[in-house]
Amino acid sequence: MSEMQSTRRGRPGYDQQGILGVAVAAFNEYGYDATSIGMLAERLGLSKSAIYHHFGSKDEILDLALDAALSGLEAVVEDPLPGGTAEASSATARLEHVLRGAVHVLVDQLPAVTLLLRVRGNTEVERKALVRRRAFDRRITALVSEAQSEGALRADIDASVVARLAFGMINSIVEWYRPGGREGADRLADDVVAIALDGLRKPADAGTAAV
Numbered sequence: 416m417s418e419m420q421s422t423r424r425g426r427p428g429y430d431q432q433g434i435l436g437v438a439v440a441a442f443n444e445y446g447y448d449a450t451s452i453g454m455l456a457e458r459l460g461l462s463k464s465a466i467y468h469h470f471g472s473k474d475e476i477l478d479l480a481l482d483a484a485l486s487g488l489e490a491v492v493e494d495p496l497p498g499g500t501a502e503a504s505s506a507t508a509r510l511e512h513v514l515r516g517a518v519h520v521l522v523d524q525l526p527a528v529t530l531l532l533r534v535r536g537n538t539e540v541e542r543k544a545l546v547r548r549r550a551f552d553r554r555i556t557a558l559v560s561e562a563q564s565e566g567a568l569r570a571d572i573d574a575s576v577v578a579r580l581a582f583g584m585i586n587s588i589v590e591w592y593r594p595g596g597r598e599g600a601d602r603l604a605d606d607v608v609a610i611a612l613d614g615l616r617k618p619a620d621a622g623t624a625a626v
Contacts, residue, residue, distance in 0.1 A: 429459055431469040438476045439526045447477060447530075448537070474540050481534065481544040484520070484527040485551070491516030492554050506561035507568060507612075513558065514611060515604040517585050522592065522600040529589045552578060568615045581611040 437459055441450045452473055456463045470476050496504065496512050521528045534541045560574035585607055
């Protein structure tokens with residue numbers, strides 16, 4: 416995505432990435448349907464033709480924005496854990512890795528992820544994004560199920576419910592997180608893992624509790 420954005424430059428002051436950022440902010444503020452190319456041109460101080468120099472249509476702008484968010488999340492699932500130990504390759508360790516990575520994607524690409532979470536499938540671009548998002552959800556559910564099968568996580572809660580609750584918490588960050596606040600991405604990731612996983616972990620040995 417970033418390579419594509421950097422290859423197309425036009426009038427001074429706004430390259431493709433700059434226009435994309437302003438467009439995503441407008442989509443989030445007014446809604447995609449209510450945001451016209453004319454409105455974007457007015458915000459940017461550019462002509463419509465200057466915007467069309469970078470994008471073939473408003474749908475293309477939306478497609479690039481949603482792809483940035485989805486590609487970031489998909490990369491987190493595909494990104495292998497560092498280290499080759501059995502513990503590092505366990506499903507539980509990979510699940511924690513994914514949760515932490517998803518928080519970082521959300522913080523790093525907050526406007527694009529916010530836009531993704533508001534997609535309802537009203538256009539072909541949105542429907543394609545929802546297909547990818549559902550595929551991502553299935554991969555997370557499968558990872559939770561694998562961790563439960565390993566015996567590391569309690570199995571009395573359906574894996575799909577665990578996945579939805581965990582990512583419901585992560586997704587809620589878009590509603591209140593503000594860059595530059597008290598908590599950065601690392602601290603937020605620690606908090607998410609503590610809340611999402613600590614209550615799911617099975618005790619190693621109930622008989623070792625202190626008396």
